[in-house]
Amino acid sequence: MEYIVRDADIAPVAALIADPTRAAILTALLGGRALAAGELARMAGVSAATASAHLARLLDGRLVDVVSQGRHRYYRLAGHEVAEVLEVLARVSARPPVRSLRQSRQARLLEEARTCYDHLAGRAGVGLLDRLREGGYLDGHDLTGAGERLLSGLGVDVAGVRRSRRRFAPECLDWTERRPHLGGALGAAITEVLFERGWYRRGNVPRAVVLTEEGREGLAALFSGKGLTSVTPVT
């Protein structure tokens, strides 16, 4: 009956995320791209020295990886588990009040379509899962025969995805929509193909992605005219 809490100690990892500057850095990296130390310093609004210290701690805590290229050092999240922590945390955190017009536009862009580390999120991500389910391409947690054909035709290496040790097609609760979108190895593979085909491209706002004209047409053809979202484009 002695008091000992024998669990994983979650405090050290939480402490790494607890600093506002580090949280900003991690959130910026949630876009999935590797970013240079200087870029991260600017995004977080601190000096290079400060950012460097924070990055060293994140590295030590294995929340980020680094790859040196010439005089740049590119940082990225250490894995999708880290991204999951950030997403879950976002769900219980209050959304900050929108202060400026530009911020409100950025917020709308992120709500429309963004990456959740390596897969599509926001209305587009939720819509993708809905279309796959409605069309009978995905049943429960697995692809149907029709689903395999559809995605193979798009260029997704379904067999390769199945060999991955990562969960195949889990739902990931979207923190803006509060409804599930498609995550896991399949979600990542589909998202990769969407970028390769130029149907989506990365926006100027860190995590945002935008639908291209080709994407609009391609997705409409794929899903009998519906596309992933029915809203008018965010301007």
Next chain:
Amino acid sequence: MEYIVRDADIAPVAALIADPTRAAILTALLGGRALAAGELARMAGVSAATASAHLARLLDGRLVDVVSQGRHRYYRLAGHEVAEVLEVLARVSARPPVRSLRQSRQARLLEEARTCYDHLAGRAGVGLLDRLREGGYLDGHDLTGAGERLLSGLGVDVAGVRRSRRRFAPECLDWTERRPHLGGALGAAITEVLFERGWYRRGNVPRAVVLTEEGREGLAALFSGKGLTSVTPVT
């Protein structure tokens, strides 16, 4: 292209979890029961004054709820979303080295069977999901006809569970087994019935639950002799 990270601020919530004492309090509450301030102080190994200050902050941050009963104040987690954050965080956190014999026994108990806020976790939780899948009771994310009959027979109010706004039967990745167990409204309802029937009871170690003799027999009858786990009892 200005640097602004317009996301939910995750830093304040992370900061609440980042303190080792608060983390211990939250982890203790992950058992699902409401605990008095004094108990939490003992479990976390701090004075009543210190625990009180921490609880006030957790309350302010909406991570815990409190209910006053006489001269006691019972604290509990504010909801299953909070429990999810703690679980996800545990998955990316290192497991602390086991120091004593008693701790190793406690660790083994938790790995065998515990509650993850309001549903069964550990080997037993993973086993439950496996048995439901193997037996054709659960298909993807939904109960089959056979599943509805099985659980209704046990005393689970399946229709009531379906009316809940919570997700019906999501997978929850177990942090010790690294395999999914059954979460959501259904997982909670089944766990409740297991307690009501006396098949499992809460152990002395905070989050641990133990299989009773009735439970061993009942589960074996239910799942053609297999039970939820095949290991010998933890001593």
Next chain:
DNA sequence: CCGACCCTTCGACCGTCGCCGAAATGTCGC
């Protein structure tokens, strides 16, 4: 090689936060 650039390390400052003992508040049993 040499200057320009990116990044990290160093040193120093300062605020915040966790901690406890003691006192105050509130509740129960009698």
Next chain:
DNA sequence: GCGACATTTCGGCGACGGTCGAAGGGTCGG
């Protein structure tokens, strides 16, 4: 009402951690 108990509030101490400017390694372009 009056002690006994659970909990919170107060006051003060000490430590840790975030911040920056300046200086020190590396790396690229010429």
